[in-house]
Amino acid sequence: MFGITTGKTATTYDPSGTISRQDMARFIHRMFVPTGMAAAGVTVVPTFTDTAHVTADGLAAIDALASHGITTGTTTTTFSPDDNVTREQMALFLYRFAQIVGAYDDATPSGITMSIASGAYNYSDIATTGFESMEAIIGLYNAGVTGETCISTTVATCGTTYRPTEDITRAEMASMLTALLNHTNARPAGVSIQTTTAVTATSEATSISCRNADFTVNQNTLVDSFHQVRTDTSATTIAASVPFVAVTNVVNTSTGGVTGTGTVGT
Known part of the structure; x- marks a missing residue:
């Protein structure tokens, strides 16, 4: 992703090996x-x-x-x-x-x-x-x-x-x-998106990054964002809403979402 290591050979990484x-x-x-x-x-x-x-x-x-x-x-x-x-x-x-x-x-x-x-x-x-x-x-x-x-x-x-x-x-x-x-401002080339976790409803903070091939920021780039609208405003449903399916890591498309208080996924 960042070209930090190219491996020991063209086809091996040697994960158990030591490093000088x-x-x-x-x-x-x-x-x-x-x-x-x-x-x-x-x-x-x-x-x-x-x-x-x-x-x-x-x-x-x-x-x-x-x-x-x-x-x-x-x-x-x-x-x-x-x-x-x-x-x-x-x-x-x-x-x-x-x-x-x-x-x-x-x-x-x-x-x-x-x-x-x-x-x-x-x-x-x-x-x-x-x-x-x-x-x-x-x-x-x-x-x-x-x-x-x-x-x-x-x-x-x-x-x-x-x-x-x-x-x-x-x-x-x-x-x-x-x-x-992961703690730094390093992001891969292209478009990446991330959001805060373990937060209360309506307080999600989503960030989109667009980087050039050399990882520098590509400023003022327009990015289309798509999301699933929630349909239930009850506190019980909000608490039970799961943003992403654990097995597939894709946006949860079930009906247990909440309109007006956030999105199930972006």
């Missing part, structure tokens, strides 16, 4: 354009002494992330481009990215709001991580980013452990990137 730090830099760098992130930040980029063998696109990605403070290297002079990304490092990368990217409803990028005031989290194995790492993991947990990383080999424990020292897999990485992108 230079590849992770490439993935996050490719998130810049869809989310409207500035190409470069204001942080002085360290002179890494171990990246001479990295290709031009990898070097550009590392420098871009460093300029925004998303990565600070493994030391003041090394990036360790060939090392695998751990789950703790992944949390740090994404949390720092989230602090400066624009939220989905934010015209001026000021970071994604992540509630960590309560300190609520389910993980029993993050107390020994550094302060910033723990803050990053808790912040992403509260934003629903880390909850998407349960895979078959970890499903028994992923609800209560974060496993910060383990190498992150490509499947886990993809889930976390997608979950974080």
Whole structure:
């Protein structure tokens, strides 16, 4: 959708495989354009002494992330481009990215709001991580980013452990990137529509986005919107109205709708 990853080969993704730090830099760098992130930040980029063998696109990605403070290297002079990304490092990368990217409803990028005031989290194995790492993991947990990383080999424990020292897999990485992108202003090329959920009748907020091939906004585009009119104004029917059929994910076309208080679907 956004061209963030092209797979390991033309036909394989290698979901259980690991990810090098230079590849992770490439993935996050490719998130810049869809989310409207500035190409470069204001942080002085360290002179890494171990990246001479990295290709031009990898070097550009590392420098871009460093300029925004998303990565600070493994030391003041090394990036360790060939090392695998751990789950703790992944949390740090994404949390720092989230602090400066624009939220989905934010015209001026000021970071994604992540509630960590309560300190609520389910993980029993993050107390020994550094302060910033723990803050990053808790912040992403509260934003629903880390909850998407349960895979078959970890499903028994992923609800209560974060496993910060383990190498992150490509499947886990993809889930976390997608979950974080959902908080941003990134939208696919073409027309997309979304609406608020879990709201009372008449308070739905529907948004339509039209993007060019490079994901930039196609302004002042006319879009036709179609909806099913509701036919019953009783409170009981309003409460029972189901906007979408769970099995098919299409608009509910049954007669249990309500006229004048909203629409069953758009």
